[in-house]
Amino acid sequence: MSFHDAKATLPPGANPLAATASSVATLSKPKTKARSTKAMIDRYQWYEITALYAGIAVFLFFVLSPFIEGFLVSLKPLAQLFSTPYSFIPKTWSFDAYVNMWTSVPALGLHIFNSFFISSVVTLIVVIIVVPAAYSFARFNFVGAGALLGMFLAVNMFSGAVLLIPLFRLMRAMGLLNTYFAMIVPGAAFLIPSSIWLLRTYMLRIPRELDEAAWVDGASRLYTLRRVILPLAMPGIVVVSIMTFIGAYAQQFIFALTFNSKTEFMPLPVGLFAFFGKQEVVWNELMAASFVGILPVMIVIIFLQRYLVAGLTAGAVKQ
Amino acid sequence: MTSTRSATIFALALLAPALIYILIIVAYPLFDTILLSFTNASLKAGYDFVGWANYQRIFGVGNFTEVILRTIIWTFFSVSLKMVIGMAGAVLLNAAIPGQALFRILTMPPWIVPMAIGIYMWSWMYNGQFGMISGLLQNFGLVGGPVAWLAYGHTAFWATIVTDVWIGVPMVTIYFLAAMQSIPKDLYEAAWTDGAGRGYRFRRITVPLMVPAIITMSLLSLIATFNSFDIIWILTQGGPSGSTTTMIIDTYKTAMGSRKYGEGAARAVVICIFVSIFCLVYFRAVRKLQQGEAK
Numbered sequence: 001m002s003f004h005d006a007k008a009t010l011p012p013g014a015n016p017l018a019a020t021a022s023s024v025a026t027l028s029k030p031k032t033k034a035r036s037t038k039a040m041i042d043r044y045q046w047y048e049i050t051a052l053y054a055g056i057a058v059f060l061f062f063v064l065s066p067f068i069e070g071f072l073v074s075l076k077p078l079a080q081l082f083s084t085p086y087s088f089i090p091k092t093w094s095f096d097a098y099v100n101m102w103t104s105v106p107a108l109g110l111h112i113f114n115s116f117f118i119s120s121v122v123t124l125i126v127v128i129i130v131v132p133a134a135y136s137f138a139r140f141n142f143v144g145a146g147a148l149l150g151m152f153l154a155v156n157m158f159s160g161a162v163l164l165i166p167l168f169r170l171m172r173a174m175g176l177l178n179t180y181f182a183m184i185v186p187g188a189a190f191l192i193p194s195s196i197w198l199l200r201t202y203m204l205r206i207p208r209e210l211d212e213a214a215w216v217d218g219a220s221r222l223y224t225l226r227r228v229i230l231p232l233a234m235p236g237i238v239v240v241s242i243m244t245f246i247g248a249y250a251q252q253f254i255f256a257l258t259f260n261s262k263t264e265f266m267p268l269p270v271g272l273f274a275f276f277g278k279q280e281v282v283w284n285e286l287m288a289a290s291f292v293g294i295l296p297v298m299i300v301i302i303f304l305q306r307y308l309v310a311g312l313t314a315g316a317v318k319q
Numbered sequence: 320m321t322s323t324r325s326a327t328i329f330a331l332a333l334l335a336p337a338l339i340y341i342l343i344i345v346a347y348p349l350f351d352t353i354l355l356s357f358t359n360a361s362l363k364a365g366y367d368f369v370g371w372a373n374y375q376r377i378f379g380v381g382n383f384t385e386v387i388l389r390t391i392i393w394t395f396f397s398v399s400l401k402m403v404i405g406m407a408g409a410v411l412l413n414a415a416i417p418g419q420a421l422f423r424i425l426t427m428p429p430w431i432v433p434m435a436i437g438i439y440m441w442s443w444m445y446n447g448q449f450g451m452i453s454g455l456l457q458n459f460g461l462v463g464g465p466v467a468w469l470a471y472g473h474t475a476f477w478a479t480i481v482t483d484v485w486i487g488v489p490m491v492t493i494y495f496l497a498a499m500q501s502i503p504k505d506l507y508e509a510a511w512t513d514g515a516g517r518g519y520r521f522r523r524i525t526v527p528l529m530v531p532a533i534i535t536m537s538l539l540s541l542i543a544t545f546n547s548f549d550i551i552w553i554l555t556q557g558g559p560s561g562s563t564t565t566m567i568i569d570t571y572k573t574a575m576g577s578r579k580y581g582e583g584a585a586r587a588v589v590i591c592i593f594v595s596i597f598c599l600v601y602f603r604a605v606r607k608l609q610q611g612e613a614k
Contacts, residue, residue: 038562039513041414048517055411056418060425062404063489065442067428069451073443086454115433124405132333140330148334150602155345157598159546161567162587165574166351170344189344192337221329246431253435258575269435283443290436301431305424308431309493 074098074287081283089213104275104285107263111271112293115252118183118267122248123241125188126195130240130274131233133192134149134199135225139211149200152193160190161254171259182259183252191247195240202236205228239307246308249297335593352591362578373585380479382561383569383586390565393480396543400484402533402542405491410521413499423496426608430489441482445469445554447590454514472562478550491536498532499525524609538601544595566590571573 035306069088073081074097076090102108106191117131137149154210160167167186176182206229214224230237252267260266263274301308356373360366377383412423429437442449447467456462468478481519498505510520548567551557557564564572570590574583 041508044414044416049416052411052414052416056422059404059408059411060422062485063426063429065451066437066444066485069444070440082449086449086451086457086458088447088451088455129336133337136330136333140326142327142330145330148338152337152341154595154598155341157542157594157601158345158349158591159543159548159567161546161548161571162353162590162594163345163348164571164585165346165355165580165583167344169351169573169580170348186344189340192341196337221326225333241479242488250431250434251549252433254552267433269433272436272439286439287443290439294432294436298428298431302424305427308427309497 042271070287071291074284075290076284078282078284081258082280095282098292101275101285101289101292104282105271105289107266107271108273108289108293110264111268114180114265114271115249115267115269115293116297118180118187118252119245119248121180121184122191123245125184126191126244126248127237127241129188129192130195130199131230131237132225133196134203134230135233137196137200138203138206139208149197152196156190156193160186164254164258167255168258176259177267178260178262180265183255184260184263185252186255187248191244194247195244198243199233199236199240202239203233206232242301242304242307246301323423349591352584352587355581358581358584360543360580360584366581369581373582376582377585377589383589386561386564386566386569387589389562390440390545390567393476393563393565394436396539397480397483397487397544397547398537398540400480401487401491401544404484404488405495405536406533408488408492409495409499410525412496418582423493426489426492428489429486430493432498434486434549437486438550439481441478441485442469442554463573470559472559475555475559477562479554482554483547483550485552487540487544495529495532497539498529502528531611534604535601538597538604542597542601545593545597546590 066198072088072090075093075095077092077094077096080091105111137145159279170180171177176185210228210232211224214228215221219227246254253269254271256267260270263271272286272289275282275289357368357370358366359369359372408426412419412426445453445468447453447470449607450468452468453466455461457465462609466474468474506524506528507520510524515523546567546569547565551563551565551568552571555563557568566586567590570583570586573579573586577583
């Protein structure tokens, strides 16, 4: 999906930069309550506190229940899964699924690696293409810049699913079917526009005077980009990389399903289809494999979550 | 900078890789879709132009208008629920209570795990015989017997919406939360000093100042939801008996299932027309909001 100008989302007079910074700060560490109006305005009655926690409990139950249930399923033996009456908590705990899944789907390790690999290459391609483009949009007011930027954003609105037929023909013509690139090339294309938008927003905040000073000192344009802008835009580039990686990681499905049929190249979401057997789905192993597969990336992302919020606040939107 | 001409050339050179990439991988397929929609392309090599025949067929025969209507209803409910639940989530996570930082992190998983994997989990939860939703409802005595959510048209329709909402809510919540936090604190403090209660402050300060964020998010969410494929495809593949077949699913089935590329392309073009309209509305809205801000 797409990005849009951070300004548009903020109330009149708010400074987008300050807003981003403060929301990142508050997310990483809750503000210490000083004895001021701020503390008093935030004071809750006991029933308000109860209501808030109850509300949060319901909200988080909705968000997390598939994970909780999925995790408990991975600990139940298959026979217990397919028995009634339903019991939420496993009657007998078993870690067999975590052992057996490697033999029932031998390529599982490869699928986990593929997911990571495809997302990493997509991220690399996107960053290499997006950095100069974002700089171009942020600094040069050439004729048609606005229209071009609009075109990039419009591209964002079309999903890969709509363009599947011609993309399939294109991949076939380029000889990319059943290779990593069948998933990487279209995957990157739909992430480029939003990344340009996000990075441009960051680069707009770098004072123009720096470019001009470098120019006066005789630095070439390319040198200015490399030695002045790039280091300053690094935080923005990190955010863009993380957002792109998540986008690439979360959306691996339709291209992998349609453009690749070789087991050795399948990313995890499609590789997991192997657990959908002919007779019945091996649910406990499927869930175990899902958890093991996503765990490394999840841990990394949890540590990087403040960048995610920064990315979103600057107008990034993924779905 | 001094010479505008060389600056323009440099700017375009910087843009070139992105531009070429998008032209080949997105713009050309878009053009090809339109072209194909006027042909009888299929698995067979070569094809002929057939004029408007594909369009006449999809609107004349079958249930295409029904599919369009269903897509609109599905999208409407999904987007509305995302906005309402996302707003509620943002309000809850904005409250200054212990655990705030942890709750915010716990909101994110549906957004960052591969969509397909989240959907597999849901497809088990919806299982009628052994799944959690049917199971817990039975345990609490709320339903008499097992409910196979994905086996009946109307329940499958809502089940796919719920899963779509589940995937969309974290992003909407975090986004609304950020917008909420960017509202100047002194507004609340001034209102509080004047004796305004919490509900009053929410109605008179939070909601009005969040309008731009709500509008942009609903439009973006609308476009993404309209294009939603993975959820329905994994849960129901458009079934049972077409009750969850949205335009995207319908196009995929025609093109990839029946290998009718020409007719599939015509259906894709209709989707593109819808998306373009949403796009225009979105761009206009953003421009309006920016102008409003400039005043």
